Amino acid sequence: MQSRTGLNVRTFAPARTSGRPPVLLVHGFGSDGHRDWVETGTARALAEAGREVIVPDLRGHGDSPSPSTAGEAGVPRLVTDLVTVLDEAGAAAFDVVGYSMGARLAWELPGAAPGRTRRAVLGGLSPVEPFEAVDVEALHRAVADGTEPADAFTAMIAGMVCAHGARAAGLALCVEGLRDTPFAPRSWAGDTPPVFVVGKDDMMTRGIERVVGLLDGAELATVPGDHHEVLAGAAFRRTVLEVLAR
Incomplete structure (x- = not known):
């Protein structure tokens, strides 16, 4: 499916509905929705758990158009694209899982879509830009x-x-x-604190405890792997399913 933003968007319908809101999956830099979420089995696992799953390719990635200026690829524009995708899906409320750059963008969603973000899993997030x-x-x-x-x-x-x-x-x-x-983390705009997930050997996320400590009730989960191995791991997928089932 193509969004009116021009983004390529994959959607996965559940075989049975859980009654919970859709899940937005946001991929990392230099990747795309298929590689990060479909090939790893995360999208399928969520659909099997009764969730509608929305998997966009960000601007400049996958089958989505490339930006023509840096402004079209800055955080405000990319986050606006994601909110538009959610609007088009009719997602009055949603859960979000982002990885690396996708987690950076997911951090901004509660502020960009007030009152709509239920739970958030931020994987592989660097505490600095x-x-x-x-x-x-x-x-x-x-x-x-x-x-x-x-x-x-x-x-x-x-x-x-x-x-x-x-x-x-x-x-x-x-x-x-x-x-x-x-990225300049200060406070979380969502109603429910996020769960941060990092790889045990991921140097990109060193110091993430500082960000977690800014947020009352935030959790930090450590799973096996480095920055490029975490997504394909069963422990990451299991953590996502557990958090979003709450």
């Missing part, structure tokens, strides 16, 4: 003509972005947009 250290001009040059960035971190991001071929320019704009709207 990882793209703040990127030299975006050098990144765009690397994508345009292959010039190797002098900065090692920017070079690593450039290599990851360029591996996506024709999608690289759009992903570079996503990096710039996210860099321009860095």
